[in-house]
Every structure is written in C-alpha cells, then in structure tokens.
Amino acid sequence: MSRALSGQPANEQPPAPPVLPEGPWVTLTSASNTAFAGPWGVSFTANLTPDKETGLGKWSERNFIDTIRTGRHLGRGREILPPMPIGVYRQMTDNDLASIFAYLQTLPPISNKVPEPLPPASAAAH
Ligand code: HEM
Numbered sequence: 001m002s003r004a005l006s007g008q009p010a011n012e013q014p015p016a017p018p019v020l021p022e023g024p025w026v027t028l029t030s031a032s033n034t035a036f037a038g039p040w041g042v043s044f045t046a047n048l049t050p051d052k053e054t055g056l057g058k059w060s061e062r063n064f065i066d067t068i069r070t071g072r073h074l075g076r077g078r079e080i081l082p083p084m085p086i087g088v089y090r091q092m093t094d095n096d097l098a099s100i101f102a103y104l105q106t107l108p109p110i111s112n113k114v115p116e117p118l119p120p121a122s123a124a125a126h
Pocket of ligand 1: 036043044045046048064067072073074079080081082083084085100117
C-alpha cells in the first residue's frame with residue numbers, strides 16, 4: 001500500500017516479456033499488476049503521485065485533462081498504450097477529471113521513475 005499509484009517500481013527488474021500465446025488472447029498481466037504485455041509490447045503503469053520529478057507533481061489540471069482527452073502524454077506527446085482505458089475515461093466530464101486530478105494531488109509523493117514501454121519486438125524476441 002505504501003507504493004500506491006506510484007507505478008511499476010523502478011528498482012525491481014520488470015518481469016521478462018512473455019511469449020504471447022496464439023489465438024484470441026490480448027493481454028498478460030504481471031503479478032504486481034503494474035506491467036502488461038500485448039501486441040503493443042510491454043507497458044508499465046504510470047506514477048500518478050504528485051512527485052515533481054517522476055510523477056504528476058508538475059502537471060496542471062489542464063495537462064491531466066488534455067492527456068486523458070487526447071490519449072497522449074500531456075496532450076501532445078507519446079500515445080498512451082493499453083490497457084489504460086483511455087477510450088472510456090476520455091468520455092468523463094471536465095468536472096470528473098478535475099476531481100480525479102485533485103484527489104491524485106493529495107497522495108503522498110513517491111519518487112519512482114517508471115521504465116519506458118518495451119516495443120513489440122522485445123515481447124516477441126523473448
Ligand atoms: C481513474 C483511473 C486512472 C487514472 C486517473 C489513470 C491515469 C493515467 C495517466 C494520467 C497516465 C499517463 C501518464 C503519462 O502520460 O505520463 C496513465 C498511464 C497508464 N495507465 Fe492509467 N489511469 C487510470 C486507470 C488505469 C487502469 C484501470 C489501467 C490498467 C488496467 C491503467 C494502466 C495504465 C498504463 C499501463 C499506463 C502507461 C501507458 C504508457 O506507458 O503508454 N490505468 N494512466
């Protein structure tokens with residue numbers, strides 16, 4: 001619980017990307033529930049705590065709303081990968097998103113630099 005919402009722990013070796021099974025399987029989830037392998041490669045849950053260097057500490061409410069609405073980091077950067085349910089969350093009202101952001105900013109800041117996602121080739125090469 002002390003790590004709550006701080007994302008894939010930087011000091012833990014992420015699990016080796018699994019070989020994805022044939023057939024209509026989409027996602028494999030690590031036991032920590034912070035790493036997800038699928039056709040997009042491997043994504044790691046973000047640090048949503050208000051740490052200034054590794055979390056959302058320097059984000060404004062606008063940055064947060066833009067990220068969720070566009071599905072891109074800060075509204076203009078890299079596309080946010082699955083399984084983050086952007087297609088669902090982007091339909092929330094500004095008021096809902098502002099409330100979620102306000103809550104996240106009340107969390108204790110946790111310094112944790114989440115690793116970059118791994119491209120699909122890495123998942124397949126394992
Ligand atoms: C209200 C609930 C949620 C909020 C407020 C939230 C917020 C965010 C934000 C703001 C980012 C982007 C961070 C950035 O661009 O730096 C993100 C990324 C991510 N989220 Fe969520 N999220 C929520 C629920 C979920 C759920 C339910 C899942 C998984 C089932 C999930 C998985 C992920 C993953 C894997 C990433 C990293 C994607 C990437 O690196 O491209 N999130 N989340």
